[in-house]
Amino acid sequence: MNLRRAAIKACAVALATWIAAAQANEHQNTFSFALIGDQPYNDFFEPATDSLIQYLAQETDIHWILHVGDIKGGNEPCNNELITRRIAQLQRSEKPLVYVPGDNEWTDCHRPSNGNFNTQERLNFLRQQAFSQPNSLGKTNFKVRQQSSHPYPEHLMWTQGSTLFVSLNIPGSNNDLLNPKSRKTTSKKAEQLLKARDQAMNAWLGEAEALFNNPDTRPTETVIAIQGNPIDGSGGASTNPAKNGYTSFMIRLVKYIKATGRPVLLAHGDTHRFKWDKPSLERFGGTPETDALFYRVEGWGHPFMNAWVQVKITPGSAQPFEARSISLPSPTAQN
Numbered sequence: 001m002n003l004r005r006a007a008i009k010a011c012a013v014a015l016a017t018w019i020a021a022a023q024a025n026e027h028q029n030t031f032s033f034a035l036i037g038d039q040p041y042n043d044f045f046e047p048a049t050d051s052l053i054q055y056l057a058q059e060t061d062i063h064w065i066l067h068v069g070d071i072k073g074g075n076e077p078c079n080n081e082l083i084t085r086r087i088a089q090l091q092r093s094e095k096p097l098v099y100v101p102g103d104n105e106w107t108d109c110h111r112p113s114n115g116n117f118n119t120q121e122r123l124n125f126l127r128q129q130a131f132s133q134p135n136s137l138g139k140t141n142f143k144v145r146q147q148s149s150h151p152y153p154e155h156l157m158w159t160q161g162s163t164l165f166v167s168l169n170i171p172g173s174n175n176d177l178l179n180p181k182s183r184k185t186t187s188k189k190a191e192q193l194l195k196a197r198d199q200a201m202n203a204w205l206g207e208a209e210a211l212f213n214n215p216d217t218r219p220t221e222t223v224i225a226i227q228g229n230p231i232d233g234s235g236g237a238s239t240n241p242a243k244n245g246y247t248s249f250m251i252r253l254v255k256y257i258k259a260t261g262r263p264v265l266l267a268h269g270d271t272h273r274f275k276w277d278k279p280s281l282e283r284f285g286g287t288p289e290t291d292a293l294f295y296r297v298e299g300w301g302h303p304f305m306n307a308w309v310q311v312k313i314t315p316g317s318a319q320p321f322e323a324r325s326i327s328l329p330s331p332t333a334q335n
Helices: 002-028 043-057 080-091 119-130 172-176 187-213 247-260 288-293
Strands: 031-036 062-067 097-099 145-147 152-160 163-167 221-225 264-268 275-277 294-298 307-313 321-327
Touching (some): 031 043, 080 097, 080 119, 163 187, 187 247, 221 247, 221 307, 247 264, 294 321
Parallel strands (some): 062 097, 163 221, 221 264
Antiparallel strands (some): 031 307, 145 152, 152 163, 275 294
16 A cells, blocks of 8 residues: 555656646747837838837847838838838848738839839739748848748748747738729729638638648647738728628638637737737637637837837747737937
């Protein structure tokens, strides 16, 4: 009997030691990235974005930067020089920087103030500048997978530890469904273009889902990055699903959460205010179970240039995501 008790005690000690080691490893695997976006909106604010990126280079807790689109203002020209200059600005980051296309640099370029450009031509130019290689931007970078099968090279996928990251070209202006006269295209054509991107989005999330079927590659959580705000931004408040350019994505997002059964964080920009919450997905087919696994974060945007968002991830945790807004030190505090 004493031997049995000794064996049970030894097993309990071994189990406690294993749990402690697992928790220690989990803590060691915790990492953070910086969320920024919707900047700079004009030449005057370019130095502020430079300063922010330079400041983040000194933050030892930050592994890399995520810029969720809109690298120019809605009334700035979409010419080659400006887009090339703003991409070069991101490339000067000392840390790796992942960029997601925004509506201001392609979707809205039909505007007279933007130069009456063809939006698809501008998207192709943006791809040449920012997505010609399977790497993040920045002076130091990391490898990413690109969706080449459709092709949508701006759709990226990468991992850090057991956390999966997916970026998609889902911008503001109601996901490019807005079709004013200045666009010079039919509503049918606008719908066809959106449908083609929706098909690519669906396929890319399908590839991400497949990783969960392999024990050797199974992620513990997913971060999905887009530019548009599909919950309470343009189109998000529409009660008519046909007029909401984000409906297909949000329905697919619910399907993804159900298929993976793991936490998902949606990171976006577009409405320029810090948000950190757990919105309900019920109107897109969500359930209490999917809502429990869903998180949303939005970063600061123009003109709020003195703050950024730190997203902290503890892989494998039941609640793996944390986000907090951080203000930059005032000039007097730095002296």
